[in-house]
Amino acid sequence: MSAKVNIKDIAKKTGLSTTTVSRVLNGKSEKYRIAEKSKQIIEAVALELNYVANHFATSLKSGKSNTIGLIVPSLSNPFFANIASNINAEVRKYGYTTIIVDSDENVEIEKTVLQQFIARNIEGLIIIPCGKEMEHIKNVYYQGLPLVLLDRYFEELEIPYVSTDNFEGAYMAANLLINHGHKSILCIQGIVDSTPNKLRVKGFKQAMKDAGIENFKVVGDAFSVENGYSETKMLLQNKVRPTAIFTLSNTIAMGCLKALKEENIRIPQDISLITFDNHLYLDFLATPITSIAQPVEAICKIALKNLISNLNEKEKTVKQVILKPEIKYRESISNIKN
Amino acid sequence: MSAKVNIKDIAKKTGLSTTTVSRVLNGKSEKYRIAEKSKQIIEAVALELNYVANHFATSLKSGKSNTIGLIVPSLSNPFFANIASNINAEVRKYGYTTIIVDSDENVEIEKTVLQQFIARNIEGLIIIPCGKEMEHIKNVYYQGLPLVLLDRYFEELEIPYVSTDNFEGAYMAANLLINHGHKSILCIQGIVDSTPNKLRVKGFKQAMKDAGIENFKVVGDAFSVENGYSETKMLLQNKVRPTAIFTLSNTIAMGCLKALKEENIRIPQDISLITFDNHLYLDFLATPITSIAQPVEAICKIALKNLISNLNEKEKTVKQVILKPEIKYRESISNIKN
DNA sequence: TAAATATGCACAAACGATTGTACAATTCAA
DNA sequence: TTGAATTGTACAATCGTTTGTGCATATTTA
Numbered sequence: 001m002s003a004k005v006n007i008k009d010i011a012k013k014t015g016l017s018t019t020t021v022s023r024v025l026n027g028k029s030e031k032y033r034i035a036e037k038s039k040q041i042i043e044a045v046a047l048e049l050n051y052v053a054n055h056f057a058t059s060l061k062s063g064k065s066n067t068i069g070l071i072v073p074s075l076s077n078p079f080f081a082n083i084a085s086n087i088n089a090e091v092r093k094y095g096y097t098t099i100i101v102d103s104d105e106n107v108e109i110e111k112t113v114l115q116q117f118i119a120r121n122i123e124g125l126i127i128i129p130c131g132k133e134m135e136h137i138k139n140v141y142y143q144g145l146p147l148v149l150l151d152r153y154f155e156e157l158e159i160p161y162v163s164t165d166n167f168e169g170a171y172m173a174a175n176l177l178i179n180h181g182h183k184s185i186l187c188i189q190g191i192v193d194s195t196p197n198k199l200r201v202k203g204f205k206q207a208m209k210d211a212g213i214e215n216f217k218v219v220g221d222a223f224s225v226e227n228g229y230s231e232t233k234m235l236l237q238n239k240v241r242p243t244a245i246f247t248l249s250n251t252i253a254m255g256c257l258k259a260l261k262e263e264n265i266r267i268p269q270d271i272s273l274i275t276f277d278n279h280l281y282l283d284f285l286a287t288p289i290t291s292i293a294q295p296v297e298a299i300c301k302i303a304l305k306n307l308i309s310n311l312n313e314k315e316k317t318v319k320q321v322i323l324k325p326e327i328k329y330r331e332s333i334s335n336i337k338n
Numbered sequence: 339m340s341a342k343v344n345i346k347d348i349a350k351k352t353g354l355s356t357t358t359v360s361r362v363l364n365g366k367s368e369k370y371r372i373a374e375k376s377k378q379i380i381e382a383v384a385l386e387l388n389y390v391a392n393h394f395a396t397s398l399k400s401g402k403s404n405t406i407g408l409i410v411p412s413l414s415n416p417f418f419a420n421i422a423s424n425i426n427a428e429v430r431k432y433g434y435t436t437i438i439v440d441s442d443e444n445v446e447i448e449k450t451v452l453q454q455f456i457a458r459n460i461e462g463l464i465i466i467p468c469g470k471e472m473e474h475i476k477n478v479y480y481q482g483l484p485l486v487l488l489d490r491y492f493e494e495l496e497i498p499y500v501s502t503d504n505f506e507g508a509y510m511a512a513n514l515l516i517n518h519g520h521k522s523i524l525c526i527q528g529i530v531d532s533t534p535n536k537l538r539v540k541g542f543k544q545a546m547k548d549a550g551i552e553n554f555k556v557v558g559d560a561f562s563v564e565n566g567y568s569e570t571k572m573l574l575q576n577k578v579r580p581t582a583i584f585t586l587s588n589t590i591a592m593g594c595l596k597a598l599k600e601e602n603i604r605i606p607q608d609i610s611l612i613t614f615d616n617h618l619y620l621d622f623l624a625t626p627i628t629s630i631a632q633p634v635e636a637i638c639k640i641a642l643k644n645l646i647s648n649l650n651e652k653e654k655t656v657k658q659v660i661l662k663p664e665i666k667y668r669e670s671i672s673n674i675k676n
Numbered sequence: 677t678a679a680a681t682a683t684g685c686a687c688a689a690a691c692g693a694t695t696g697t698a699c700a701a702t703t704c705a706a
Numbered sequence: 707t708t709g710a711a712t713t714g715t716a717c718a719a720t721c722g723t724t725t726g727t728g729c730a731t732a733t734t735t736a
Contacts, residue, residue, distance in 0.1 A: 034685080082414050
């Protein structure tokens with residue numbers, strides 16, 4: 001990188017002091033009564049030399065970074081990628097810059113990134129945690145860093161979050177199956193210890209219980225395509241199969257689909273399927289898959305509004321928001337009533 | 339944010355100087371013969387106070403940021419999200435941190451982000467440009483910032499890039515259609531001025547020409563779902579329809595699919611379809627869509643290897659790499675020969 | 677015309693970390 | 707016992723900005 005121009009270079013070239021240069025370049029020429037002529041000269045030279053203020057120096061001095069950090073567990077998951085895209089656009093509206101990092105569903109990476117973010121003086125943090133540990137997040141929160149959890153949160157903490165009503169969503173999904181006469185259902189779950197997963201499983205079980213159904217199973221352990229695939233494969237080894245599957249994420253559904261296809265199991269004739277998370281492609285599948293859609297845009301907007309308001313005020317208002325999911329009715333559930 | 343601990347706090351608490359603290363914390367205690375006892379005390383206190391070095395100060399002093407910037411046009415496009423995820427993981431292996439930013443297919447945002455990256459002293463840049471302008475990218479490149487273009491590049495410049503053989507890919511795709519007897523083909527393109535688009539269109543046209551077919555059209559103007567949708571909708575207004583469609587990206591294909599479905603056009607019975615870009619879900623569609631797969635992982639790995647080698651050496655070696663695409667044969671093309 | 681006010685700008689300290697060098701204290705050799 | 711060598715640490719400058727304050731010079735007022 002060729003030597004970058006700094007404020008000193010401009011000062012030298014214009015014959016003015018760095019003070020004056022700085023003031024002009026920060027739009028404070030009025031306040032400090034810099035002569036119009038000086039102002040123009042400085043601006044011209046800055047333009048000519050292609051000056052860009054060193055962010056480190058600025059931030060070091062001001063303590064402000066104008067940056068919001070975003071940690072997502074995996075950008076290759078369209079659900080999270082979509083969130084990242086939304087957050088990115090929304091953050092820009094507020095005049096901040098987003099730094100997005102992918103933690104790869106790895107708590108250690110998550111911790112490291114958190115440290116880096118702190119070292120970079122981020123002003124606010126939006127995080128979709130891996131979900132296995134919370135100590136490090138709790139720490140930075142109590143140290144005063146404004147943050148909002150997205151999607152995955154920790155029920156027992158007072159940290160702000162915006163998420164979907166996972167219990168309700170799962171309950172709705174299970175109920176839909178039940179209402180179509182399904183009495184033997186398999187639920188393929190994601191990360192066992194994560195709150196959304198726990199609540200989804202809880203909602204699922206509650207629906208089963210309320211309907212007096214005991215023939216159900218919950219398997220799996222990751223929000224991944226592989227997990228959906230292998231669990232479905234294993235399922236299909238058995239002679240006795242459930243009549244319906246409920247996958248707790250779009251990635252799991254994708255893996256499930258793959259396994260079903262390999263074994264030539266048709267949806268919904270041979271088995272019914274419903275999944276958490278919506279996506280455009282679900283409409284175009286061999287059988288469009290009924291899904292529980294999370295209000296992603298609203299989640300992002302609210303999270304950011306929440307965060308920004310905490311950024312500006314010294315007092316923190318803790319807001320924990322749960323939004324209602326919505327069923328996208330498609331054709332993957334067969335009615336087997338009687 | 340409660341006052342962060344700095345090196346001074348540790349110095350005060352240990353009764354040692356900031357110099358000594360800094361040296362210990364940077365693993366230079368050997369070099370400067372810091373007493374083992376001092377070292378242990380400092381390390382203990384740093385741990386206790388939860389010290390994190392201020393990245394701005396460090397970088398300001400050293401001029402190093404240990405950061406690679408990545409600009410993608412849209413994270414909601416799975417193709418780019420996937421690249422981001424790959425790059426992120428790959429960069430970590432080299433000990434750097436990735437900062438990902440979404441330019442929203444907006445050149446102005448791209449320019450702004452570039453400035454911010456420079457202000458943040460990024461050491462290397464990977465960029466998938468919006469594709470409409472190149473001046474700003476050219477400038478930073480010639481100022482000495484190591485960078486690699488991904489996917490979209492500029493043929494006439496000597497800037498390094500890694501991309502797919504777009505001409506070849508499109509030629510293969512068109513040829514596949516032709517070999518199945520198609521003589522009336524519609525191509526829905528993306529951003530008209532972008533290199534990949536131009537080359538794909540060129541490959542498409544060349545195949546047509548080589549086969550002596552003149553009944554083809556190229557329409558559209560964006561790598562977006564909307565573009566695919568509206569172009570297909572418009573197409574379907576006509577009485578005379580092509581027998582096949584070639585979409586130049588997965589997003590366009592998605593929109594096309596939507597329109598076809600709305601109009602109850604079946605694939606491949608009523609119309610055949612082939613698309614650029616591969617994705618897992620293409621396998622599970624009503625009719626699995628044949629696609630031209632780009633070697634995403636390889637692209638990312640090579641790009642990064644390329645970038646890192648330029649990071650370490652003062653001399654820049656310009657590498658422009660074109661990788662071969664691959665056809666993923668699925669069931670969306672009907673044979674209408676004779 | 678002298679005093680008061682306004683105008684335009686620069687000095688120097690500070691942000692937090694790093695580092696060449698200098699210096700005091702300890703140990704060693706003779 | 708004294709000078710040399712070794713050991714352990716601190717001083718102070720520096721990175722590029724920002725900013726409170728103060729000092730000239732110019733302008734206005736009476």
